[in-house]
Amino acid sequence: MKYVLILGDGMSDYPIEQLNNKTPLQCAKKPNIDFLAQNAEVGMVKTVPEGLPPGSDVANLSVMGYNPLMYYTGRSPLEAVSMGIKLSATDVTLRCNLVTLSHEGEYKNKVMVDYSSDEISSEEAKILIEEINTHFKTDKISFYPGISYRHCMVWDWGFTNLNLTPPHDILDKKIGNYLPENKMILDMMVKSYDILKDHPVNKKRISKGLKPANSIWLWGEGKKPNLPKFYDMYKIQGSVVSAVDLIKGIGILAGLNIVEVEGATGNIHTNFKGKALAALEQLESGRDFVYLHIEAPDECGHRYEIENKVRAIELIDEEVVGTILNGLQKYHDYKILILPDHPTPLSLRTHTSEPVPYLLYQKSKSKKSGLTGYDEVQAASTNNYIDEGYKLMKYFILNDKSENVTNFVYE
Template sequence: MKYIVIIGDGMADYPVPQLGNKTPLQKANKPNMDFLAKHGEIGMVRTIPEGISPGSDTANLSVMGYDPRKYYTGRSPLEAVSMGIELSDTDVALRCNLVTLSEEENYEDRTMIDYSSDEITSEEARELIDDINRHLKTDSMTFFPGVSYRHCLVWKNGPVGLNLTPPHDILTKKIAAYLPSGEENKVLLDMMKKSSEFMKEHPVNKSRVARGLKPANSIWLWGEGRKPAIPLFYDKYRLRGSVISAVDLIKGIGLCAGLKSVDIPGATGNINTNFKGKAEAALKELENGQDFVYVHIEAPDECGHRYEIENKVRSIELIDELVIGTILKGLDKFDEYSILVLPDHPTPLSLRTHTSDPVPYILYRKGEEKTSDVLGYDESEASGSGFFIEEGYTLMDRFIG
């Protein structure tokens, strides 16, 4: 049996007035998802446990079969693992976003314009992170470059429980109420303020402004945590597997679980990504002997954060056509396979951030096709199916079991 999981990050949503009060999943043309829903099991699953922050970190841990209440230690250390950063047991890793703030004189008066600095390129970002290290690196704190706007700060013997705010949660809002506060956070706030003093004048940003792009004019620190200890996926399920994602967070979860991480040329983490390349790589992994592949596509989540209504619909259609369609054709050569399709969490366009609402899932097995009166794959059809999984981390047991 071959197993493949396809995550459309943030696909689930609420009805959108501009879409005729349909959700993006209801609006999208997605014949492959609809086919799987009509002939498989469709239901709802709560991927975010009560009282846990609704992030892609906690949600994907849950989908991969790990209870976030037991194994979650913070977002950034998972990303650090993917970036090849060695963490000691007392190191604290923090996510460092390159953000665009408005330009009021007082830092506290500024507004969060863009958590991604117009999705700055990795090459430009590396130049900025090098300069940030020159200005801000200390004996205990070092910055490491990642992909696009997503980077890492490692704080030797640093504290946890800092109550820091993700920048994508405060788009268009004044930052004053969300800045790091308290004595332990003073060093982080000072770094953020100092970064804004020299980043604005950096040649990378002057070039971006001249080209009509948003500058990366401040760092934003959040998502702290210590090195995780996740049981190996093989020890849990006796399956050898791979993870395919453009995002360090998902790669890091996979690597911590002992999965092979596969890099895809042209994979970006947004709607301009190599959808088909991810599908073809997943098939190749299965053909080369892997039992399990976890394919993660970030695009719907990014569209939700950015309030790009049509792009969110289009990203779902591209996942259906280029990812699921390609995978279904390629799986014909296998006698037995199972497919699991779901969002990790909702990213409602109206809120521009994640929520803890349950999400719709499809579980389809070749050779066990069903006939039902399900019309297709969306939140409403899944809610009416009668299947509901309260503990999201048990969905993987159901899928593989």
């Protein structure tokens, strides 16, 4: 048996007036996904437990089969692991975004213009983070460059429970009400503006009409979690295909093989087909499970890019699901699971914790669902509901004969 999980990050949404009060999933032309939905089990699953933030960290831990209430320790350590940073038991890590703030007045009066600084290149960002490290590095604190706007700060014997705000949650808002209470972190953020605003990298970006990366923004603190190995839980070897350090970090801690794909960016310009082909190559090489993660719908939701979110779903259908279906035909049997990790409603431009639609198809057990396609409304109409998202993976891989999803018990 081959297992492919295709996760469209933030794909679920609310009805929106600009789409005639439909969701992007309802509007997108997605014949491959809709065909699967017509012949699959479809339902809703709650991936974010009550009391935890609806981030991709919590939600993807859940989808990968790990109870976030047991294993979630923060976002940044998952990314740090993917970046190859060696963490000790006393290290606290923080995500360090390079952001674009407006120019007016003192720091607290500035507005969050862009949490990604126009998706700054990794090459430019590395220079800026090294500059920041020069100013702020101590025997307890170090900064590490990552990909594009996503970087990391490691703080030995640092604090957690800092109540820090993700920058993508406050786009176009004045930052004063969202600044950290911790004085050291706040001081570094404030001083970073003076360090970066006139940096040669930013002057060059401005001359090209690009937004400057004129401040760091620290958030997502946590300590390295200890995850059971995926193989020990499910007795199959697997791989992760993703452009995002967070997802790769979860995969590394789970003992899964991490696959790098040329042109994989984490946005709508990613190499959709290349990711699908990489997943198929992993199956052909002897692995039985692939976690195929696509970030594009989430990015479009944060940016209020309505047409791009619809288009991202269509590209997932055409270049990912279509390619996967063609490549799987050679196998006697296979299962496909398609779902988002969480909603990223365009109207809110941030994550929410409502249940998301899932689709579970098995080649040898194809059955008519009575649905015309895959979307939030049709999935909810089935009354199939999994109340704890981490149960879904065990149901997907180990409980082939279970039919009563609502009452499924994770042992």
